[in-house]
Amino acid sequence: GEDVEQSLFLSVREGDSSVINCTYTDSSSTYLYWYKQEPGAGLQLLTYIFSNMDMKQDQRLTVLLNKKDKHLSLRIADTQTGDSAIYFCAESWDGSARQLTFGSGTQLTVLP
């Protein structure tokens, strides 16, 4: 079955860049997503990338996809304290139901 893995914790200094990594096993993945979850809240969709793309940039966020290695990363430039949250990587294939398979999340802590 599908498997999505992430490291559990990441700490960075305010103003530095954060890089959160994710690996997946399903070679038929069509879309890969990054979600953000703040304490006690639902998941906020940050961005997604289609599997035929290598990179996608959206303001401070840059997503890199290495399809050969099945590796996805999210770079947050100029990390702020408000970026502290759990970040989830997810993948889906292009079926009608489009179920997501999630990683276990990376807790990002931004230090002042």
Place this chain on the structure above:
Amino acid sequence: SQTIHQWPATLVQPVGSPLSLECTVEGTSNPNLYWYRQAAGRGLQLLFYSVGIGQISSEVPQNLSASRPQDRQFILSSKKLLLSDSGFYLCAWSQIGAGSPEQYFGPGTRLTVT
């Protein structure tokens, strides 16, 4: 714009009691609907999804069931809760069709079974 609602926000129920969690979506029609459970603040597990009224697919055998009585309403139920049913339950929706891969989540329901 589309919005997704879940209620209640929090719930404390004794073991053996019934459960009904509701999710509604506004501003779209014929969405895919999903129920996820998040345990211990981490990984999300897909419980059920629905591609239309009365069409429910279960991903994991368990003590829970789901129903979709209306196009934009998704209900998660149990006849008798177990301690292991405690968790954070998230409803989500997506638009059917290629070119719309986004999946949006509701605010969640925190369930504690005592």
